[in-house]
Amino acid sequence: MDLGFNEEQEMLRKSARDFLDKECPKKLVRDMEEHPTGHSPELWKKMADLGWLGLPFPEKYGGMGFGFLDFCVLLEEMGRALLPGPYFSTVALAGQAIMDAGTEEQKQFLLPKIAGGNLVMALAWTEPAGRYDPSGIRLKATPQGDGYLVNGTKLFVHDAHVADMLLVAARTSGTPRSAEGITLLGVDARAAGVKATPLVTIAADKQCEVTFRRAAAARANVLGGPSQEGKGWPVLERLWLKGAIAECARMVGGAQWVLETTVQYAKDRVQFGRPIGSFQAIQHYCANMATDVDGARYIMYEAAWALDKGQPATMEVARAKAWVSDAYRRTCATAHQVHGAIGFTKDHDLQLYTRRAKAAEVRFGDADHFREVVAQQLGL
């Protein structure tokens, strides 16, 4: 039993904290919310130089060869800094899927490009039904010549508007609810018939509607090769788990910032001649927040550890995403109560976290969803 980080992880955390403090101030976060792309190519280039764009990829594909758990340390810091842009979509989702399920050729072709900062990707999975399970995938890819024609609509697709390539979950066969017949397909985001429109969301996090009208994709672009046509669901299922925990890592980082900022405010803010942090009611709120954040961290890393070890990890992930989803939102809500009126102004940075906590809560499935998964795992 060792609940601490190793030296390499501590160094990664420190260098990430230093870099993001300098390169990702809240001004950038706010500017990117308003910015039409929400993507800073300068920052992207710097992250490529640091090796972050290939951090979890094996070295032979231009990566740094870090494990999933190490990766979560970096994501935690990114969540703390509210790093804007397509990092998560490109590395934690598309990159992870390519690493896990791509052919050798695909890995050799795509991963070095991502690592070098020359390929931005997005994962086009969910649709207007808002479901992550097989029944949520209705978009069709119909065989045509040496490839497919893709027709349908994807929704909640982060960063599709700045992506060079979309990894699309498409139905190539099977009935609408079946897990068979789902294919993961690389589609050129600039191909004729593909249109990505960023939408207004609670977190200003550049989620897009992506429409495909007779968009062409080559057969060679089936993730894992043509033999994997129709066999994409298990890949998505595994990616679901990793994506949920990667998201939890960012949430834990955000929650830690909210806790620290709120405790500092309680020390500084004076009313009735005393810092409000000396009042029991405020102390108890802060104690509750600290417990939520620490619990969230350890249950998140437990799942990250299990995934890192290649274990099935369904139970660990379900527990973590359920708990972290609620804990982060609760932490933000309590932080608002401690801050009083200043906290709910747009000028205050707390709201940046509160809005993202709500979006992250439902991404990959909320607490209600994962409690049901836990119930199944319990044999109920």
Add this chain to the structure above:
Amino acid sequence: MEYRFSPEEEAFRQELVAFIKKELPPGWVGGMDDSSSEDWAIAQQMRQKLAARGWLTLAWPREYGGMGASFMQQVIFTEEMAYNRCPGKDVFGVRMLGPTLIIYGTEEQKRRHLGGIARGEVVWCQGFSEPGAGSDLASLSTRAVEDGDDFVVNGQKVWTSGAHHADWMFLLVRTDPNVPKHKGISYLLVDMKSPGVTVRPLVYMAGYHAFNEVYFDNVRVPRSHLVGEKNQGWYVAMATLNFERSGVEWSAMARHTHEEIVDYARAVRRNGRPLSKDPLVRAKLAESAIEIEVSKLLAYRIAWMQSQGRVPDAESSMAKAFGTELLQRLTLTGLQIMGLPSVMAAGSRWAPLQGRLQRHYLRSFGYTIEAGTSEVQRMLIATRGLGLPR
């Protein structure tokens, strides 16, 4: 990071569990009533069997007959004892008085008392709380006045667990009322058979007798039974050896209870289907399972910190408050799932789980009070952990 125990530690766990299962009566579901002579006898037998294996004092230093066990072994011991509802653990003798004597006791006191604790033969109780001194323990007012070679003790203690079984008590008394409250307290060892000691039962609302009031009427305690210096008793009482203090027992108890509720929900049908098919039941039991895991990890963190040579502080408060409140929520959830039958008490043939859950529910009100209320724990998290001003 490593979220699992080593193979050697797991082997210890298996050996311990095999021992517990072998030594407890067949079909053991946990003691129902500490005051019943039957359950008390089982507890004493288990204590002596644990002592014979050296496990009762596994955390003690080897020079005092302990095993010098690692923090991880200790946490496993605590976890399995609690999960298996194994009686016989000795909080007062082994965890509290033993370390105090090892640090502050005279050679005579060590020779006289440590062996009896280690062998599981002598039963100790703790005389700290008073009617007027609860969370503010240092305001205690039981008086001890020197008279020749003795102290003469007058006053009252309360919530004294197990005083009705105890041979001896370690007792905090006021020996100087004219100095700041922490500086006028002394630590005495009292033979419970001394003239003037009266034990009166306090019956817990679940119906059993675990605590007592203890009255002292001119009780003479030899001066040789003073531990540490006179008027230094507060600091003597604060002394602890660096034992595992993870609080893992809360999650372990909860896990067993949760399993019983899950089994109940799968077995019992309502409205034509098993309770376990009800979405609300599923959601509640899933949430409890998640909380149990969080509680366990908050406890493991403490043992891990200790294994790194660090001293947990607010972390312990966090684990205690979270774990005990979890047990309250869990037992309530279980009773709510049972519905109307949950009112049936132990002894009724209609009582679900023979009334265990109902008792556990009633018992759980005490958990958030004993050993520091949840409010005190939160105050400690805020001030010592987060640095908020007092």
